[in-house]
Amino acid sequence: MNFKQLTYFIAVAEELHFGRAAERLDMAQPPLSRQIKQLETDLGAVLFHRGRRTITLTQAGERLLERGRAILTQLEDTQLEVRRLGQGAEGRLRVGFVGSATFGILPTIIKSFRANYPEVNLSLTPMNNAQLHRALVSRELDVAFARPALEDPEFLTKVLMEEPLILAMPDTLPTRRAGAACLADLEGQNLILYPERPRPSYADLVLNACEDAGFSAPDRLWCMDLQTALSLVAIGEGACIVPKSVGVAPRNGIAFLPFEPELARTSLSVNYRLDDQGLHVRNFVQIAQKVARKLV
Numbered sequence: 001m002n003f004k005q006l007t008y009f010i011a012v013a014e015e016l017h018f019g020r021a022a023e024r025l026d027m028a029q030p031p032l033s034r035q036i037k038q039l040e041t042d043l044g045a046v047l048f049h050r051g052r053r054t055i056t057l058t059q060a061g062e063r064l065l066e067r068g069r070a071i072l073t074q075l076e077d078t079q080l081e082v083r084r085l086g087q088g089a090e091g092r093l094r095v096g097f098v099g100s101a102t103f104g105i106l107p108t109i110i111k112s113f114r115a116n117y118p119e120v121n122l123s124l125t126p127m128n129n130a131q132l133h134r135a136l137v138s139r140e141l142d143v144a145f146a147r148p149a150l151e152d153p154e155f156l157t158k159v160l161m162e163e164p165l166i167l168a169m170p171d172t173l174p175t176r177r178a179g180a181a182c183l184a185d186l187e188g189q190n191l192i193l194y195p196e197r198p199r200p201s202y203a204d205l206v207l208n209a210c211e212d213a214g215f216s217a218p219d220r221l222w223c224m225d226l227q228t229a230l231s232l233v234a235i236g237e238g239a240c241i242v243p244k245s246v247g248v249a250p251r252n253g254i255a256f257l258p259f260e261p262e263l264a265r266t267s268l269s270v271n272y273r274l275d276d277q278g279l280h281v282r283n284f285v286q287i288a289q290k291v292a293r294k295l296v
Helices: 003-015 018-025 029-043 059-086 099-103 106-116 129-137 202-212 226-234 244-248 279-295
Strands: 048-050 055-057 091-097 120-126 143-146 155-170 191-193 220-222 239-243 254-258 265-273
Touching (some): 003 018, 003 029, 055 059, 091 279, 099 244, 106 120, 106 279, 129 265, 155 226, 155 244, 191 202, 191 239, 202 239, 226 239, 226 254, 239 244, 244 254, 265 279
Parallel strands (some): 091 120
Antiparallel strands (some): 048 055, 155 239
16 A cells, blocks of 8 residues: 555545545546555455445445544645755754853854744753864764864864954953053963863963963963853952953953953854755854854
8 A cells, every 4th residue: 555545545435436536636537446446455455335326434444544544644744844844944953152152143143043943943052162073073063163163174164253362350450551451461360271171272272372472371270161260260360361252241350351462363163064964054054154244
């Protein structure tokens, strides 16, 4: 039995008349009669009592009508679900991100995507770059926001924004210049770095920038993430070099100051697998780029 035969049977079972069923199916009556007879042969059961003027369903026919309707309904529902998934109207998308992305354009990207695709289930997971890389390789993530980017020949990377590094320091500490910072302001202070492991990481970007500027940062305090680093700054344990977007939201106990002259710049990128051509990923990346063009 195939779906075409099942459709033919249901039409005859509902009309209880081969002529009307043939009209409904837009086909001639003899081929329809042959299809029903072949179906009965294949199933080894008589489906209709055939009288001179009327036909009625046998018990086997009644059961097949009941089950057949359910089967076709499931098939139609499945076709609709698959079509909507193919159109990107529903499904799931797993997004990983570095912590600093939440201070910049990521929240706006997420809101925009949810507004356009409300039935797509978004799974959001904070990770460092090394974790993001592993998760994309193992297909545990679909999209990753990294700083500055994930280097892999299997990935596609779209840079969304570039911004300068600034200094986050306790608001009780003086600086040599009002409203601005320089590396000399870090003398005698712990430089709070994150993450300690795995390496290389954002911490190496900061250390390389300091080294290029002739500052060795001898006093270092390591922690695992940005939020912990900011908490340590707020209680006076040292200073931290962060992307400019981190300083947009005020935080008690912390002064965010630009470096003069500029220390270095960092970028935020969206990364995904080269072989992932799913519509959800494409839609998400397009929205991310559109939001970035508007806000940056």
